Amino acid sequence: MTHVNDRKDPNNPKGALGRNGPNDPIAAPDHPADHGWPAPRRQSKLVAGVLGGMLAAGLGLGAFAALVTLLWISSPYPDSGPEGALHVAAALWLLSHGVELIRADTLSGDPAPVGLVPLLLLALPTVLLHRSARDHANAGLGTTARMTWVGLVIGYTVVGGAVTLYASGGALRPSWLWAIVCVPLLAALAAGTGMWMARGRPQLRLPASLGGAPETEWRLRLMAAAGRAAGAGVLVLVGGGALLVAVSLVWHGDVARGSFPQLTEGWSGRFAVLLLCVTLVPNAAVWGAAYALGPGFVLGAGHVVGPLVAAAPAATLLPPLPLLAAVPGGVPTPVTWAVGAVPLAAGVTVGCFTAARAAVKPGAPWSVRRTTAATLLAAAVCALAFAFLTLLAAGPLGLAALAHFGPLWWQTGGAAGAWVGAVGLPVSLAARWWHVRQRKGSTTRTATAPQKPRGERKATEGGVFRRGWKATEGGVFRRGWKATEGGVFRRGRKASEGGVLRRRRNATEAEADSAERTDRADKGRRFRGFRRKPGVASAVTRHDKREATALSSGIHQGEPGAAGLTQSEPTSGTRPGPGTGAGPDVGSALDPEEATGEAREQAS
Numbered sequence: 001m002t003h004v005n006d007r008k009d010p011n012n013p014k015g016a017l018g019r020n021g022p023n024d025p026i027a028a029p030d031h032p033a034d035h036g037w038p039a040p041r042r043q044s045k046l047v048a049g050v051l052g053g054m055l056a057a058g059l060g061l062g063a064f065a066a067l068v069t070l071l072w073i074s075s076p077y078p079d080s081g082p083e084g085a086l087h088v089a090a091a092l093w094l095l096s097h098g099v100e101l102i103r104a105d106t107l108s109g110d111p112a113p114v115g116l117v118p119l120l121l122l123a124l125p126t127v128l129l130h131r132s133a134r135d136h137a138n139a140g141l142g143t144t145a146r147m148t149w150v151g152l153v154i155g156y157t158v159v160g161g162a163v164t165l166y167a168s169g170g171a172l173r174p175s176w177l178w179a180i181v182c183v184p185l186l187a188a189l190a191a192g193t194g195m196w197m198a199r200g201r202p203q204l205r206l207p208a209s210l211g212g213a214p215e216t217e218w219r220l221r222l223m224a225a226a227g228r229a230a231g232a233g234v235l236v237l238v239g240g241g242a243l244l245v246a247v248s249l250v251w252h253g254d255v256a257r258g259s260f261p262q263l264t265e266g267w268s269g270r271f272a273v274l275l276l277c278v279t280l281v282p283n284a285a286v287w288g289a290a291y292a293l294g295p296g297f298v299l300g301a302g303h304v305v306g307p308l309v310a311a312a313p314a315a316t317l318l319p320p321l322p323l324l325a326a327v328p329g330g331v332p333t334p335v336t337w338a339v340g341a342v343p344l345a346a347g348v349t350v351g352c353f354t355a356a357r358a359a360v361k362p363g364a365p366w367s368v369r370r371t372t373a374a375t376l377l378a379a380a381v382c383a384l385a386f387a388f389l390t391l392l393a394a395g396p397l398g399l400a401a402l403a404h405f406g407p408l409w410w411q412t413g414g415a416a417g418a419w420v421g422a423v424g425l426p427v428s429l430a431a432r433w434w435h436v437r438q439r440k441g442s443t444t445r446t447a448t449a450p451q452k453p454r455g456e457r458k459a460t461e462g463g464v465f466r467r468g469w470k471a472t473e474g475g476v477f478r479r480g481w482k483a484t485e486g487g488v489f490r491r492g493r494k495a496s497e498g499g500v501l502r503r504r505r506n507a508t509e510a511e512a513d514s515a516e517r518t519d520r521a522d523k524g525r526r527f528r529g530f531r532r533k534p535g536v537a538s539a540v541t542r543h544d545k546r547e548a549t550a551l552s553s554g555i556h557q558g559e560p561g562a563a564g565l566t567q568s569e570p571t572s573g574t575r576p577g578p579g580t581g582a583g584p585d586v587g588s589a590l591d592p593e594e595a596t597g598e599a600r601e602q603a604s
Helices: 040-074 082-095 119-136 143-167 176-198 214-251 253-263 267-279 281-293 334-358 368-393 409-448 507-531 534-542 545-553 592-603
Strands: 101-103 112-114 172-174 297-299 458-460 463-465
Touching: 040 082, 040 119, 040 143, 040 267, 082 101, 082 119, 082 143, 082 172, 119 143, 119 176, 119 267, 119 281, 119 368, 143 172, 143 176, 172 176, 214 253, 214 281, 214 334, 214 368, 214 409, 253 267, 267 281, 281 297, 281 334, 281 368, 281 409, 334 368, 334 409, 368 409
Parallel strands: none
Antiparallel strands: 101 112, 101 172, 458 463
């Protein structure tokens, strides 16, 4: 192993020096680099994983301990001291992992198992482990990632073993067999999914027969489509079951409210019962879905509740729990059979998901055979997933009549597969045919429609103009411009019959303004020359600007005021021209040029 600070030495033909000089055995070329021990980076990842797993387990255990301690403090009649409350908290933490508990203090003296796991409690350790794995995941795949995962599982399992040892001295004793199996299994699954999601959900390597080889890649796509459709079907089943439970609770609301004072009298006890019911809501949703599928669920030995069962257990045989108050009883009616809409909706959902994936490529849709195989595979995956959920949501609550409480996993799983397969197969084939027909119709319309090249211009009666431009009978104009019959004008300007005008003005006013400006320019030049003449200067000086303008345009011709301005009747304040006694007869002039000529004659 060569280091950065290695240097050449003439006594060392290999050219590499070890940490202890040329005689260090590590410097030998055939010596392993790490003596068989893990590298420092792998050691740090392993230690970090162990600490992360222990921290996740401690957080979950602390949450349970805080909740149980709070209930114990608020209880008016505590049965034991703080040590008993901590034993109960440890037992509940193990129960949330699926560990079966054994209750020793029974009336008969025989230990009774408690294996019904509230699914909401199961979410707490799963989320904590998942989050811890995501925080400790590094950027790339390799040995360090595996060491981190191993460290998480080891740290969590060590804390689980210590908690199991501590809870064995309480009233609810955990089963060591279940603890050895369930705690490491949950830690491995939760940490593995967390690290997989932290790396962007990379594609898992599969065997060549399952889609790992390029020639069998279609199998991988088929399994992915089936898994996605099966997940959607399971969600519809569980959601439909939750809806049935909510409707039944509203229907039996009086009985559910009356069960609280039967169980406890204090508010702390009622709050504890309410928390228990909340943690059992996911279980009730799975039970409702099992009821809608047909097999129903078991409330003790020989007491089955289902839509096809003629008799249900009497209300007096059930404990006064608010959730059990929603159990339907009596003879099934057509209204009860309406719960079949839940598995029907699940089958339709699976069929639609499969058909959408089968027709995703417009030119190469899946064949009928492949679509059928994907639908049946989705039905099988849906059956397995729902059977697993049923297995988690059910369990024993005692001996004899309470040996099993909840639906039977093999019955509900088989019913879910049958419903989804029977309904989803025709739906998927029909939806695939519809998607392919729609795609072919759109492709045919696109192919038969005239293809317009990019940048093609459009023509109207007025002429040809570019894309986005408008033309009328008046002619062609650019984009955003408007034209009328009078002609063409620029953007934002208006036109009328008179022709082209500028913005916000009509044609007549434009022509008048233009003529007026031209006349003023010409007349200004003429008046400037007229004022420079000696004989006319006095006349222009005597009058204001307004009268001079009127005099030049000839409007005041023949008026007394203008005609009276003669040499014999001068106006006050005027000066006669040089060499004369009076000014010229300016009022009779029709034009500045004529006035200039008369002034010249008088001056001469």
